[in-house]
Amino acid sequence: MRIWFPRLRARSRQPELVCQQVVELVTNYLEDALSAADRKRFERHLAGCPHCTEYLAQMRETIRLAGRVTAEDLTPGMRTDLTDLYRRWRAEG
Amino acid sequence: MNWGGCGEAVIGDSRPPQSEGDTLPAMESDEGLLRRLRAGDEGAFVTLVERHNGAMLRLALSFVPSRAVAEEVVQDTWLAALRGLGAFAGRSSLKTWLFTILVNRARTTGVREARSVPIADAGPVVDASRFGPDGAWAAPPEHWIEEAESRIDAVKLSELLRIVLDTLPERQREVVLLRDVEELTSADVCQVLAISEANQRVLLHRGRAKLRRALETELGGAPR
Numbered sequence: 001m002r003i004w005f006p007r008l009r010a011r012s013r014q015p016e017l018v019c020q021q022v023v024e025l026v027t028n029y030l031e032d033a034l035s036a037a038d039r040k041r042f043e044r045h046l047a048g049c050p051h052c053t054e055y056l057a058q059m060r061e062t063i064r065l066a067g068r069v070t071a072e073d074l075t076p077g078m079r080t081d082l083t084d085l086y087r088r089w090r091a092e093g
Numbered sequence: 094m095n096w097g098g099c100g101e102a103v104i105g106d107s108r109p110p111q112s113e114g115d116t117l118p119a120m121e122s123d124e125g126l127l128r129r130l131r132a133g134d135e136g137a138f139v140t141l142v143e144r145h146n147g148a149m150l151r152l153a154l155s156f157v158p159s160r161a162v163a164e165e166v167v168q169d170t171w172l173a174a175l176r177g178l179g180a181f182a183g184r185s186s187l188k189t190w191l192f193t194i195l196v197n198r199a200r201t202t203g204v205r206e207a208r209s210v211p212i213a214d215a216g217p218v219v220d221a222s223r224f225g226p227d228g229a230w231a232a233p234p235e236h237w238i239e240e241a242e243s244r245i246d247a248v249k250l251s252e253l254l255r256i257v258l259d260t261l262p263e264r265q266r267e268v269v270l271l272r273d274v275e276e277l278t279s280a281d282v283c284q285v286l287a288i289s290e291a292n293q294r295v296l297l298h299r300g301r302a303k304l305r306r307a308l309e310t311e312l313g314g315a316p317r
Contacts, residue, residue, distance in 0.1 A: 018228030023219045027298035031279060033290075051233035055219075061238045062305040066273035069251050069258070071147025078146060078164065079139070082171055086138045089175045 017045045022052045026059050123187040131178060142171065145188060148275055149195050155267050156199035166202055170195040189281045192271065196285055218302030237312035250308075257307040265300035268293055273301065 129137035153163035
């Protein structure tokens with residue numbers, strides 16, 4: 001038996017994305033670098049795929065956690081060196 | 094980050110100071126500090142150093158072979174910034190400007206540029222073995238986001254990410270550092286590193302995927 005989906009056929013010129021493609025497009029999606037058509041395909045896949053939705057959420061969490069990685073504090077040695085540097089620069093005129 | 098200079102008055106700047114939410118006291122803006130620095134205020138310079146030196150050192154370490162050389166590059170950068178103070182028009186943020194000077198200095202100092210560095214390592218960012226023949230997940234990502242908040246403390250998690258960052262290929266590390274750790278815009282990252290938006294995205298993609306994988310391994314118990 002053959003079922004005909006006229007609307008679906010007319011719309012889907014490009015094949016749907018599979019998970020393995022979606023994970024490779026995640027950064028372009030987050031960076032808003034996908035074409036409008038690809039963005040739609042990406043979001044259509046997410047709507048039906050809890051695993052890729054989870055993957056995307058994990059990427060967002062990864063980015064958030066990376067933003068919390070702190071740099072080391074200024075060491076007393078560097079503070080002294082840089083204060084000296086400032087004073088030498090001032091003396092340059 | 095060292096929030097040195099917290100609590101000092103904000104001078105003549107209507108913009109809200111850059112701060113993480115409402116948990117930190119108002120911090121004098123870089124613009125305000127620059128005005129004081131131009132007026133010859135040594136304290137303003139020290140505050141700027143406290144604010145940016147750690148990030149500059151971390152970035153420099155990605156380009157040069159040793160900490161001693163990295164510290165030299167950072168000092169050269171501060172001196173160049175002081176000498177160029179009159180030319181800094183504020184079109185980019187001070188941080189972006191400092192990073193741009195630093196990367197230029199580091200590249201002329203470092204030995205790395207002599208080697209040819211590929212834009213990215215090849216292959217998919219999620220191992221092909223985790224997908225079935227139809228390209229659908231066979232070993233899907235496990236939940237760990239809630240674990241990131243509760244199972245181990247934030248300091249330990251930061252330490253893990255710091256270690257993973259250090260293991261990334263340099264180009265990936267630089268992009269992830271600037272974009273996700275320092276939270277520069279993609280345009281600023283491209284300016285600092287003198288790379289195209291497309292290259293930046295490729296490097297970011299690979300770097301971020303490795304950080305995610307490290308978190309999954311630590312928190313999710315998923316296959317390595």
